[in-house]
Amino acid sequence: MSALQAPKGTYDMLPDAAERRDGIVRTAARVFAAHGYRRIVTPEFEDTALFERGVGEATDIVRKEMYTFADKGDRLLTLRPEGTAPVCRAYVEHGLHKLPQPVKLWYHAPMFRYEKPQSGRYREHYQLGVEALGSPEPTVDVEVIAVLAAIFAELGIADLRLAVNSMGDRACRPAYVALLRDYLRGREQELCGDCRERLELNPLRTFDCKVETCRAVLDEAPRIVDHLCDDCRDHFDRVLGLLASLDLQPEVDYRLVRGLDYYTRTTFEFSCDRLGAQSGVGGGGRYDGLVEQIGGPPTPGVGWGSGLERITLAMGDASPAPYRVDAYVACFDDAARDRAFLLAESVRRECPAAVELDLLGRSPKGQLKQASRLGAAAVVFVGLSELPADMVRVRLLGSGEELDVPADGAAAWLCERLERGL
Numbered sequence: 001m002s003a004l005q006a007p008k009g010t011y012d013m014l015p016d017a018a019e020r021r022d023g024i025v026r027t028a029a030r031v032f033a034a035h036g037y038r039r040i041v042t043p044e045f046e047d048t049a050l051f052e053r054g055v056g057e058a059t060d061i062v063r064k065e066m067y068t069f070a071d072k073g074d075r076l077l078t079l080r081p082e083g084t085a086p087v088c089r090a091y092v093e094h095g096l097h098k099l100p101q102p103v104k105l106w107y108h109a110p111m112f113r114y115e116k117p118q119s120g121r122y123r124e125h126y127q128l129g130v131e132a133l134g135s136p137e138p139t140v141d142v143e144v145i146a147v148l149a150a151i152f153a154e155l156g157i158a159d160l161r162l163a164v165n166s167m168g169d170r171a172c173r174p175a176y177v178a179l180l181r182d183y184l185r186g187r188e189q190e191l192c193g194d195c196r197e198r199l200e201l202n203p204l205r206t207f208d209c210k211v212e213t214c215r216a217v218l219d220e221a222p223r224i225v226d227h228l229c230d231d232c233r234d235h236f237d238r239v240l241g242l243l244a245s246l247d248l249q250p251e252v253d254y255r256l257v258r259g260l261d262y263y264t265r266t267t268f269e270f271s272c273d274r275l276g277a278q279s280g281v282g283g284g285g286r287y288d289g290l291v292e293q294i295g296g297p298p299t300p301g302v303g304w305g306s307g308l309e310r311i312t313l314a315m316g317d318a319s320p321a322p323y324r325v326d327a328y329v330a331c332f333d334d335a336a337r338d339r340a341f342l343l344a345e346s347v348r349r350e351c352p353a354a355v356e357l358d359l360l361g362r363s364p365k366g367q368l369k370q371a372s373r374l375g376a377a378a379v380v381f382v383g384l385s386e387l388p389a390d391m392v393r394v395r396l397l398g399s400g401e402e403l404d405v406p407a408d409g410a411a412a413w414l415c416e417r418l419e420r421g422l
């Protein structure tokens with residue numbers, strides 16, 4: 001029988017990678033806290049209908065990429081493919097619209113999409129995200145962007161570009177979409193089959209097309225930023241002005257559109273040149289129609305998502321700090337093994353030190369080698385023949401100093417020395 005492997009498009013995080021990941025999330029959590037965002041955790045699966053309504057039945061995500069199944073009670077459920085719809089669902093379900101607005105939330109969670117695995121893209125991938133619900137102010141758009149920029153800065157990610165666009169709103173977008181459709185119909189012969197379909201269903205989605213001839217046609221297409229109503233224009237100008245004041249150097253990118261009705265006004269994306277073709281490291285936008293779309297009261301909202309795999313790639317190959325322990329308990333006498341174990345456990349209870357001990361019955365030499373491999377600052381010897389049974393010897397590896405201390409006070413003594421830096 002062949003050995004089993006992790007499913008296609010998933011990955012294991014071994015301890016070095018998991019610790020690096022934890023560090024990224026801790027850094028992000030500090031930035032979130034500084035900006036007043038609080039963590040929310042929603043279920044790994046939801047009713048399929050939430051994503052059909054909250055992501056859009058016409059999207060690739062809903063049509064092709066969801067992990068959907070019926071449970072034993074014949075409920076149609078889907079593993080969460082994205083974070084925004086579940087957060088909006090929770091916002092409505094728990095009446096968060098009655099709290100002082102905006103409600104500012106962040107999440108760190110796995111997302112599931114059945115797509116072709118490629119560099120930094122997985123079928124189960126982890127995402128950081130924020131959603132700020134309840135304020136239409138352009139300052140909130142800029143705040144969420146500033147939060148993401150601050151996380152990247154804290155993580156030392158450089159070479160970033162920030163693209164922004166405005167999608168207009170219900171007042172001005174329909175006229176623009178009609179204008180775009182007319183323009184594309186005039187050049188339909190130059191479009192790929194997909195884009196000819198999109199041109200009827202949702203012409204905005206032609207901006208996503210990677211086909212060269214389509215891109216050439218769209219380069220000359222009318223741009224939505226030239227067709228905004230006064231309110232949308234004012235909103236966009238304030239966003240651009242504030243981003244510039246924060247030195248975030250926004251570049252207006254007319255291709256940055258989201259083809260769903262509930263996206264409004266600001267869209268944005270950070271990309272990192274060192275990542276090559278798939279250079280996006282995080283993006284989002286304003287979705288003033290979404291909460292209403294999933295059955296809540298009309299509620300403005302803006303947010304972003306950023307894949308942790310992409311963040312890790314953008315950070316480059318930082319070699320992880322080696323795993324270290326503070327103290328190692330060595331035992332050179334089989335009869336004293338339980339005492340050694342209990343001493344290690346009492347140090348762990350006494351202070352937040354990392355303590356390891358021999359759990360394999362290694363030779364004395366093997367134990368010392370293991371202690372130095374683990375970078376222990378102190379080794380405690382239990383069961384030395386030259387000492388009375390109620391005494392242990394502590395060797396401080398930095399100075400080479402050795403002291404004999406009573407076994408029952410050893411934990412407190414060691415913790416006190418570790419606290420002082422030995």
Ligand SMILES: [Zn+2]
Nearest residue numbers: 192195209214
């Ligand atoms: Zn096309």
Ligand SMILES: [Zn+2]
Nearest residue numbers: 169172229232
């Ligand atoms: Zn408008």
